[in-house]
Amino acid sequence: MRSHKVIEIRNLTPSTYVIKMEKKDFTFKTGQYITLGFSGSIDRREYSIYSSEQDEFLEVLIKEVEDGLVSKKLKRCKPGDYLDVDGPFGHFSLKEDEISEKKFLFIATGTGISPIHSFIATHPNMDYQLLHGVRKEEEAYEREAYKKNKYILCTSREKSGDFHGRVTEYLKQNPVSSDTVCYLCGNCHMIYEAYDILEKQGINLGPIHTEVYF
Amino acid sequence: MKKVAFKTLGCRLNQYETDAIASQFQDNGFKLVPFNKEADVYVINSCTVTHQSDHKSRNFISQANRKNPDSVLVVTGCMANNAKNELEGRDEINYVVENDHKSSVFSLVEAHYNGEIFHPSKLNYDLFSYGSTDKGFHTRSMVKIQDGCDNFCTFCIIPSVRGRAVSRPIQDILENVKSVIAKGAKEVVLTGVNIGRYEYENFKFDDVVEQILDLDGDFRLRISSIEPDGFGDKFLGLLNHPKMTPHLHLCLQSGSDPILLQMRRMYSIKRFMEIANKIRSYRPDFNITTDIIIGFPGESDQDFEATCNVIKELQFGHVHAFKYSIRKGTRAERMQSQVDERIKTQRSEVLREIADDVKFQYRNGFIDKEQIVLVEKTDGENAKGYGEHYVPVEFKGFKLKKNHFYRVKIKNITTDTEPVLIGEQVK
Numbered sequence: 171m172r173s174h175k176v177i178e179i180r181n182l183t184p185s186t187y188v189i190k191m192e193k194k195d196f197t198f199k200t201g202q203y204i205t206l207g208f209s210g211s212i213d214r215r216e217y218s219i220y221s222s223e224q225d226e227f228l229e230v231l232i233k234e235v236e237d238g239l240v241s242k243k244l245k246r247c248k249p250g251d252y253l254d255v256d257g258p259f260g261h262f263s264l265k266e267d268e269i270s271e272k273k274f275l276f277i278a279t280g281t282g283i284s285p286i287h288s289f290i291a292t293h294p295n296m297d298y299q300l301l302h303g304v305r306k307e308e309e310a311y312e313r314e315a316y317k318k319n320k321y322i323l324c325t326s327r328e329k330s331g332d333f334h335g336r337v338t339e340y341l342k343q344n345p346v347s348s349d350t351v352c353y354l355c356g357n358c359h360m361i362y363e364a365y366d367i368l369e370k371q372g373i374n375l376g377p378i379h380t381e382v383y384f
Numbered sequence: 385m386k387k388v389a390f391k392t393l394g395c396r397l398n399q400y401e402t403d404a405i406a407s408q409f410q411d412n413g414f415k416l417v418p419f420n421k422e423a424d425v426y427v428i429n430s431c432t433v434t435h436q437s438d439h440k441s442r443n444f445i446s447q448a449n450r451k452n453p454d455s456v457l458v459v460t461g462c463m464a465n466n467a468k469n470e471l472e473g474r475d476e477i478n479y480v481v482e483n484d485h486k487s488s489v490f491s492l493v494e495a496h497y498n499g500e501i502f503h504p505s506k507l508n509y510d511l512f513s514y515g516s517t518d519k520g521f522h523t524r525s526m527v528k529i530q531d532g533c534d535n536f537c538t539f540c541i542i543p544s545v546r547g548r549a550v551s552r553p554i555q556d557i558l559e560n561v562k563s564v565i566a567k568g569a570k571e572v573v574l575t576g577v578n579i580g581r582y583e584y585e586n587f588k589f590d591d592v593v594e595q596i597l598d599l600d601g602d603f604r605l606r607i608s609s610i611e612p613d614g615f616g617d618k619f620l621g622l623l624n625h626p627k628m629t630p631h632l633h634l635c636l637q638s639g640s641d642p643i644l645l646q647m648r649r650m651y652s653i654k655r656f657m658e659i660a661n662k663i664r665s666y667r668p669d670f671n672i673t674t675d676i677i678i679g680f681p682g683e684s685d686q687d688f689e690a691t692c693n694v695i696k697e698l699q700f701g702h703v704h705a706f707k708y709s710i711r712k713g714t715r716a717e718r719m720q721s722q723v724d725e726r727i728k729t730q731r732s733e734v735l736r737e738i739a740d741d742v743k744f745q746y747r748n749g750f751i752d753k754e755q756i757v758l759v760e761k762t763d764g765e766n767a768k769g770y771g772e773h774y775v776p777v778e779f780k781g782f783k784l785k786k787n788h789f790y791r792v793k794i795k796n797i798t799t800d801t802e803p804v805l806i807g808e809q810v811k
């Protein structure tokens with residue numbers, strides 16, 4: 171485990187923020203996660219890496235969870251504080267031989283967009299489409315990072331998104347061609363439902379294609 | 385001659401490590417005695433998979449202390465990592481040795497008797513310095529190929545107490561296997577925390593298995609417990625090899641996809657079924673055994689029923705089921721919908737009945753067939769051991785010897801909860 175100095179906190183919404191830390195000699199494969207906590211604290215949580223492999227800093231995208239312990243504490247950290255980083259961990263990763271060859275569909279809910287952001291920032295020339303499921307438009311975290319016609323915001327509580335409804339509803343109405351490689355990240359219910367829908371549409375999903383947050 | 389006694393709780397890996405430590409003690413002139421006898425040294429290799437195991441470890445600590453209050457009492461294993469402060473605070477325990485330092489238990493005791501007491505954290509740090517375990521308790525020789533796990537299943541504390549996955553160099557493993565075979569081991573068992581994820585340089589798990597199977601000698605290879613992720617189809621192909629035993633302990637944990645996702649397991653039921661069916665397509669009588677957790681947070685009646693259905697469908701040869709209990713520091717500890725203890729108990733009873741039934745059906749299928757039994761215990765005419773499928777067999781024969789293979793024709797089966805096959809030696 172190593173200590174990383176916080177460089178900057180970027181507040182994206184009243185509850186969601188990006189912590190930018192020094193990278194030091196940390197290396198990872200895009201899609202992986204770290205565990206994070208204040209230096210010396212036993213309370214640590216998993217966070218996907220938001221930044222790209224080639225960035226010279228390390229970023230995570232965090233949403234403060236109601237009654238949550240660590241996501242609340244981390245929101246209060248300031249530039250100059252030290253955080254303990256362990257990892258990288260996880261098998262949610264792209265296959266080298268598919269990156270420039272295949273068509274990708276990324277499906278994320280909430281901060282589940284974090285590793286997808288890292289995928290795309292690491293491999294900007296990928297052929298992808300991104301479905302982002304949130305409640306409100308303000309949760310379209312840094313959508314300017316994605317190509318305009320590649321990012322589809324699905325808002326469930328407002329009509330302000332590109333699609334009004336859940337990502338699973340979008341998938342049912344817009345079937346996916348079976349040669350697409352799909353990656354799913356976020357909450358368990360979405361992943362379970364989307365998995366079913368995609369499978370019926372002829373998509374084969376292996377263990378590396380899903381990342382469950384909660 | 386000084387006497388040493390061991391008590392091992394929990395997993396096979398612990399058993400392997402106890403055997404290895406026991407070998408070291410024996411090589412240095414200690415006599416191995418049963419745990420309920422008076423000894424100079426007691427080693428408790430603990431486990432914290434369930435609250436019951438914590439409780440058991442505490443009982444064994446008291447028991448050892450009652451037998452000989454002047455003994456050197458060492459507690460190692462997962463409980464030593466998890467409850468270090470509590471254990472170190474108990475006067476009757478001399479040393480609490482964390483998992484990383486387990487291989488140094490003998491050096492510690494030796495140092496103790498030499499009067500040069502030193503703290504376990506200063507001992508040689510070497511996860512794999514166990515040597516072979518042929519002098520231990522089993523005719524099977526366990527060979528550890530990796531330690532630690534990075535999967536972080538949400539119920540499991542192993543990644544935090546055993547640390548990151550570390551794979552042992554393949555050359556070391558092959559040397560270890562050759563040396564145990566040379567010493568007469570007839571069955572080699574590969575162990576580790578998450579062996580399917582073995583990775584050393586360019587070698588993966590299936591490469592290790594393939595290279596061991598290619599070694600000369602009269603031995604058979606058994607894979608201990610394995611997670612259904614990590615290995616590829618090449619490994620499944622190797623299950624057909626004549627030296628490979630037709631048995632895998634493939635951990636399912638739950639038969640419901642939503643629960644598997646909450647557990648952050650790396651496979652779906654469909655994938656598990658595919659693996660099982662592929663294995664059974666090579667050998668329909670292949671013994672697939674498994675672990676099941678009952679009452680994981682959020683497990684509904686429907687989820688539980690799905691688990692029961694998978695057990696019935698896949699006809700597991702044995703189900704190691706335990707009730708979910710909260711492990712501190714895991715994600716599942718923080719999950720809201722914990723299942724009531726009474727429901728867990730009811731479900732355990734239902735599941736046990738199904739599992740017992742399926743196990744009996746499976747074992748009953750061996751009647752009139754032959755097994756190659758490795759004898760563990762014999763008086764020359766009656767012997768006990770395990771067949772290649774890892775099903776217990778008792779048989780009659782002539783001039784039977786321990787640690788030898790015998791062809792046995794199965795004639796009958798006992799009707800206990802652990803049904804044993806009864807047979808006769810094929811001359």
Ligand SMILES: Cc1cc2nc3c(=O)[nH]c(=O)nc-3n(C[C@H](O)[C@H](O)[C@H](O)COP(=O)(O)OP(=O)(O)OC[C@H]3O[C@@H](n4cnc5c(N)ncnc54)[C@H](O)[C@@H]3O)c2cc1C
Binds near residue numbers: 281384718720
């Ligand atoms: C591999 C992995 C990667 C992750 N990556 C990210 C990430 O990039 N960004 C991010 O914000 N979070 C991520 N998470 C979730 C994160 O680890 C924490 O669970 C989350 O920050 C809440 O922690 P807490 O201590 O504040 O809440 P806790 O005190 O742990 O939990 C409070 C309650 O909230 C529930 N809960 C937990 N997580 C969430 C959630 N995300 N939304 C709603 N309820 C929840 C819990 O079940 C619990 O009942 C990831 C989780 C995993 C397993």
Ligand code: SF4
Binds near residue numbers: 611
């Ligand atoms: S694979 Fe899961 S259950 Fe097995 S040791 Fe690793 S974390 Fe624990």
